[in-house]
Amino acid sequence: MRRRLTLNRGQRSLLVVCLVAIVIHLIPLLLPRNEPEQQLAIARAMSTVSQRVPFLRPLKDDSKATPAELREAATLLLDGAPDDAHTLALEAERRNPQEVETQLLLARICDVERMSRCVSTALSRAESLAPADARPDVLRAELLEKDGDVTGAAAAMERAHGKAPEDPLIGLRYVRLLSEARRGEEALAVLRKLEGRVPHARLLVEQGRVHSREGHDAEAVKLFRAAVAEDPKLGVGYFELGLAWHRLGRPDRAEEALRQADRLDRTDPKALAALCAIQLKERRIDDARLTRMDLERRFSGQPELIRQSCSIP
Template identity: 60%
Template sequence: MGDASMTRGETGTGQRRRWRDPGLPGVLALCGVAVLIHIIPLLLPRNMPEQELAIARATPDPAHRVRFLLPLKNNEKSTPANLREAAELLLSGAPAEAHELVEEADRRHPEDMETLLLMARVCDVERMERCVQQSLERAEKAAPTDPRPQLLRADLREQNGDVEGATQALQRAHAQAPTDTFLALRYGRLLSRTGKPEEAMAVFRAMEGKLTHARLLVEQGLVRAKEGRDRDAVKLLQEAVQSDPKLAEGHFELGLAWFRLGNEIAAEDALRQADRLDVSNQEPLATLCALQLKTGQIEAARTSRMDLERRFPQRMDAIRERCTLP
């Protein structure tokens, strides 16, 4: 009797174990079901642009997206927004096909600002300068008071090394939108880069009340630093960090200015303060490490690098490039 009970108990346990552990065939069956769930939608008839766009977004290689996206050109249900998104998804790997899609968006909705701006970007990737200019001119004509065509013109010219042309485009954009803080900042910085410090300072002074006083002082300090007037830069940056002691950018730029003036102790203090205020940013400590190497403080640099590697293990390559120990 006892043996029979034991046998039944063992049999029940074995059944439960087999239920819990389906074995390799069961695992393969489950995997097959999962694969089918993902493949079946691809085999079903599709004529909605959103379906093709969703598949293309999940396809990492732009060249492989073409077969899903190019047919949208002939799909009557494709909106200009659908066609623009498809062109964006193809831009980095298949610019010719992106061009076809954005041309179709333009045909369906002529003079649309978003389409014309995208057309200019596509043409720039294709090195079609005449097409770039025509697209931007059409965009400017379609919306004479919109600064975006000039802003894109500035972007493209700066990318191609034409800083003077970028500055002129930003000047026009700034005139169209004088209250736009982003435009004013970028315009002032480019004026400084092109050797027009007083014009840059005038732009920043006109921004009083739109940015904090401390941030404006940092921008003005950078203009003076660009001129080589580091003593004036230090005064402005010191005033900035006194106005806002938690402004990490101010301490960082102050550290660089002090170093250029030869005050290594003050430079290190400012950079360490910037590091304490923004522990997620590796730049202050990496800069300190580079400066320590430059002045022959090898052991100090070694300590800084160890701290960087401990805090930013995912950025080892960048750290080693910035702080290369002998």
């Protein structure tokens, strides 16, 4: 009798748990589906853009959808359904023409659609709406760099840096573009002004990168070594050190630094990919095969990266 009572209690507990689980899963279905927030919640849970479209497209005609909700909906559709994203963004603009965020989103959408005049118009509107806001210049720099115009990107980032000189992320991006535009002395001057706002070890890495782009790898190695000595967990420091050692013709030290970079960040395939490329360049085919096996085992979801960096002959 006692055993049967215990069993019944266990069955009742299990039944309660099952009922609670069912209720939790039914709640989203019972909520009103015409609510923009609900539509967005459902769309976020979808894994593909084609699945999201039926839930988000109707928001254009929903008077309760805010411009922010319309922008989020457009962002969720940007990669795969740019036409629908554009329609939603234009509706957000119609409901509130004064929001810079909408113009920035329109510029991104127009870039995906390869509508250069539309990109320029949206960025110009964003700049006129908020003349002191650095974001339009940052986005302009990003799009120009993507199109291969490093000089134009550096000029746009110079304007962004002038509007937000205290922002270390903008400062570092400006430094990189100056360096890529072969304006190394200016890049180093900007880095000096970032002291105190960026960790010193990271500043050393950025200084080393500038010297590397100028072809001064011996000086770059000194800076990278100083960076990892100051912060032994700075994976990017070991990565750059490995590349610099390779350019200086020291494959043993290059491999040691790249493997340490890989140990510090096991989620990033960059160090192993660089190592494999170096091994192939040095005709160390057997070593490259082992490195490729490691890449395939740990980063099977990135076959294109493996193919490009570690294609065994």
